[in-house]
Amino acid sequence: MTAEPHSNPLSPERHHGPRLDPQALGLVTDLYQLTMMAGYRARGVHQRPAIFEVFIRRLPPGRGAMIFAGLEPLLQDLVNLRFSAEQIEWLKSLAIFQNATIPSAFWEELAVLRFTGDVWAMREGEVAFANEPLMRVQAPLSEAQWIESYVLASLSYPTLVATKAARMVQAAKGRPVIDFGLRRGHGPHAGLLAARVGWIAGFAGTSHVEAARLWNIPAFGTMAHAWIQSYGEERETDAFAEFAALFPHAPTVLVDTFETLEGIRKAARIHPPVAAIRLDSGDLPNLARRARAILDDHQRSSTRIFASGDLDEYKIDALTRAEVPIDAFGVGTEFITGGDIPKLSIVYKLVELDGRPVIKRAEGKRTHPFGKQVWRSQDCVGIFRGDYVTHRDESAEGEPLLIPAIAGGRLVEPRPNLETIRAYCADRWANIPAELRDLQHPGTYPVSYSERLERASRAMGL
Template identity: 60%
Template sequence: MEPVPPVSLWPDPNALGPVTDLYQLTMMAGYRAVGMDGVEASFEVFVRRLPPGRSYLVFAGLEQAVGDLLNLRFSAEQVEGLRAFPAFSGMPSAFFEGLASLRFGGDFWAIPEGTVVFPGETLARVTAPLAQAQWVETFLLASLSYTTLVASKAARIVTAARGRTLLEFGARRGHGPQAGLLAARAAYLAGFHGTSHVEAARRLGIPASGTMAHSWIQSFPTEEEAFEAYARTFPGSTTLLIDTYDTLEGARKAALVRPHVQAVRLDSGDLDALSRGVRGILDGAGRPDIRIVASGDLDEFQIDRLLAAGAPIDAFGVGTELITSRDAPALSMVYKLVESGGHGRIKLSPGKKTYPMAKQVFRRRDADGLYSGDLVARADEQHDGEPLLSPLILGGRLAAPLPTMEQIRDRCARQLAALPPRLRRLDGPADYPIAYSDILERDARALMEQGA
């Protein structure tokens, strides 16, 4: 008997149609069965509430979401596989034939990547035939929620680092291999300077950065031999890990290595005390040019405390706390129907109320140029302030060139600089003003009076 080969769970980028929840497909089949699949509908993405300890979010993940929306389809093998699902046992062959040729042909509007955003405001909007708009819900939320969470965490770390170099080291701690790619991109657009993830660096043009593992040091008879071998192999770009045995002794040896090394890395222990000791040793050996890099389960609070205490650390490698956003690992991002067949739709569930109709968000500034509040209005209204949502896909086709990573990164830096100082604090309040237009409030009241 031939052994059964391993099952790969990597999706085919040209067949992402079934990367969704079953109920999206059963609703698509149901809409077709009752003749509603072609009714034009609008769904909107928004966040219900901020995670604990957050005063803002950084919106991220759009480039991948747009690229995948334009490429969503079912392979012949996937369509045949769906025929065997019990849920579809009563579906006519025409349903499955339709899946084989299905493409997203609707419109997709969104706030630009790298924008600071807040709960209750529309981040993205899909307008398409009802079955198509339903189809993309799971995929869009999965594409935007995690990356927004990581970019928001990264932005807080950037604030804490006060201009120091930040390196993303999270791939080995991510929830699956793909998380490393997504986190590297999200961190870079939020202000990090490099990543250890090779494929992210190759694909996205992010500066690649890495040092060595303790196993390199342990593989040699002595620490000196390990240091010298590495410096000879990688001259001009050497960072030595000096805490395998004795950190201060490692610093003394690193200062004498030829060719000269550029940095040393601390990955354990009391980083404040050790960085001071290491700095003194390096300076005393005539090597004030050697930079000190710190890592080891760091987050924004630890970095802030280290720098506030005056620790002489030049760069930080951040992994686990960033890629998992451990203190706030989930985001209440949702995708809700707001309009169908030209009529507004709302949800009245306790704590989950929505506003009807397609929307636009207008951002306002005060006299100093800082953000002072956002107004959520119907898409056909005009108000003072900067309208944030713009079309990225129209009629199933890309509507405009997408920004480069550097443009997104620059936008994010300008967005963070325009936040009121109280919101940039690590303990900032979640009190950014969000208001809804009179017309939206009127529409919502009218639907509530009609029983939605």
């Protein structure tokens, strides 16, 4: 495999950073998708009806379930995917297409190409498990191939961090958890994605101002150490008091810039009382207990203690189990990067072509044939008992999880708003068996296949 030479080096007229045109996202894909599309066109098979499915091969270590996230923004993009004339001309200039024996009509067709297929998917916020389809794409072969990379990139990261967020909310045991992740994200766009799915998964708000504006998420902010440093240690009390005077609506002050305990004492003497203090470093259990005592001694029982500083679900769980008097948590690095699990084995595979079953037999990467449906059963109180995967035309007991999202290249309306997705996610997460939510050693959820699918798989050598 050789790299494509860069035929258009950056010039002063070109952007020196990612500036995606939302009206021309067609090239947000991998090169081999486009070479295969050209090849399909040359073979005359580009319009053959195909079915691809998205699924997770294996749940990450320590995860009993995942929260399926990122769907609604993806659907909006899929119905608007297209190429600009400039993009097509640039693509034609690549060495791999020079003297390639593909029909010239391929380039004309790219100029008007749109996704015209159908998408069936689990609802955003659904809890999902390994080896069951999260999404089914039914479209002409070239169109379904075109969107693979975009689909995976749009679902993998949100699903990963939404699950991380749900675990943090669970560990907090009712105390608010706030997204502080923007500055530690892998690029500014990650901050938007994370803030959105953190809210879906149960966070109480975000520090990301644009995310708060876009989706009506409660905005939270305290102060950085620079505010205190700009006054100097000898005027730390002034730093607290003047901030509280400037922002009298629920001010929160950061007390660990110099000497934490002394900072707490200074904050406790401010009048009127500050709404909260924030601890961002040190021995949190010890400092929080001492802070509570100091605040109470100064008749500041209503002043809350907010903790941050590389917190994850394991640290939060240890703090709440020990009944450390912390009232809310800010999470950044460990949330937005995925922390202990920074990747997800989510894939998009061809399972049916022209109505015929398609498989992959590679060791450790096998796929089951045919487009499918997932049926979920529940016990008498609503707890999920197991998922049953069938051929898409079969019926079974339980709730069908894949529902129409795009039909004929158009969104199936109405689409859920963020509050609906958030409520749905909370309900579904609460209904998985308790052992699957264990943070350290989760149980295994049963996913089984119908006899029809098992028979088809055996017939094809699986």
